[in-house]
Amino acid sequence: MKTKPITYLAAALALAVAGSSCDHDEIYEPLDFAVRLAPTNTYRVGEPVVFNFEGNADYITFWSGDVGHEYRYRDRTTMPKSELETCQLTFSLSRRSGSNTGDVQVYASDRFEGLAGDNAATDKATIEAIEAGNFADWTRLEVNEESKSGQWGTTTCNLLDVDGNGTALTDNFTLLIRWHPKDVTAQRNYYINTSLEVKFKNRESTLLSYTDLQFVNFNMANEMAGKEYDTYSTGSKIGYLQYGQNAGNIILNAIESGTMCPYLIDTWIFSTPMSLNLTSPDTGLSIKGVTDDVKSYSYTYDKPGTYTVTFVVANGNYQGESGIQTYEVTFTVIDPIE
Known part of the structure; x- marks a missing residue:
């Protein structure tokens, strides 16, 4: 006899849920949002700028308008080459023993398409063509190598002007390190x-x-x-190179326990061609989620200038989020009063 009321209750709840689901579209509340600058703002470097919010936005993302956080650059992946101020390559070399120099040569180019990395015959032909052409498309970098073993020689190169005549290597930069001793007995x-x-x-x-x-x-x-399986090999054994060691980013191994590599080493190390004007897209900061109660937000600028702040807002209902809308506020920040 006690099951009847429970049955009635379940049926009533089912009807209520069904009825409410029919009314969801009418219950949905359109997005309403406004942002206003606080009247107490002074707009000086080092003092917070306060933004007051009105409306029912469930989600708010803040784009401050300063460097790295401009909404208009949210999809930008490259910078104009005219904006490049520094492209400095640093190369440090240390010979661990002996007195011979010049076994490691360094070149740079913006005309190399890279190695296949998995086709020994193709890559061998590519390298042979570079050597046969006397490195025509490459600029040799003069490496500072200390005459005394165990010492570090450091070379810096301005890739915006590699030859002193304004030649820049920024479009498709590749660094080549060739390890080729002059004599098998002095590696x-x-x-x-x-x-x-x-x-x-x-x-x-x-x-x-x-x-x-x-x-x-x-x-x-x-x-x-003919030993294609050794062509791309790395490791600690003699005649090979290692990456990522504590003593050096790259270690060239010609001697092991007093035993010298039995053949004349000729290893070519290419960086993957890359454009040096690549950049990361600008980013915004999420300052409000659906469960947060955020009535205002403050941000402090460390440089004077005119800033356009963008707020990206959205609302939510049972179907998901409303369409995203943007709101902009522009103001000028001045130097502090001393």
């Missing part, structure tokens, strides 16, 4: 560190490490002809 170990600093005007500089340069190596020694 030595080397440590190498390399990095690339890129800076655009009015922006922070970015330091690209050797991992960002994405090196691909190719072993060209005649004694290894």
Whole structure:
């Protein structure tokens, strides 16, 4: 007898849910949002600018309008080349023993399409063509190599002017490190560190490490002809190179326990061609979710200027989010009063 009321209750709840689902579209509340600058704002560097919100927005994303956070650049992946201020390559080399110099040569180019990385015959022909053409499309960089072993020699190169005549290597930059000793009886170990600093005007500089340069190596020694499985090999054994060691980004191994590599080493190490005007899209900051109660937001600017702040807002209902809308506010920030 006690099951009847429960049955009636379940039926009533089912009818209520069915009825409410029919009315969802009418219950949905359109997006209503406004942003106003606080009347107490002074708009000076180092003092917060306060934005007051009105309406029913469930989601708010804030774009401050300063460098790296401009809504208009949300999809930008490249900067104008005219905005490049610094492209400095740093290359450090340390010969671990012996007195011979010049075993490691360094070149740069913007006309190389890269190695296949998985086709030994094709890559071997590509490298042979470079050498046969006497490095016609490459600029040789003079490497500072210390005469005393165990010391570090560091070379810096301005890729915006590699030859002193205004030649820039920024469109399709490739770094080539060739490890080719003059004599099989005088091959030595080397440590190498390399990095690339890129800076655009009015922006922070970015330091690209050797991992960002994405090196691909190719072993060209005649004694290894036909051993395609060794062509791209790396490792600690003699005649090969290692990446990412504490002593150096790249370690060239010619000697192991006093035993020298039995063949004349000829290893070519190419960075993957890259445009140096690449940049990350600007970003905004989510300041409100559907469960947050945010009536205002403040932001402090560290440089004077005219800023356009963008708020990207949306509302939510049982079907998902409403269409996204944007709201802009423009104002000028001045230097503080001293």
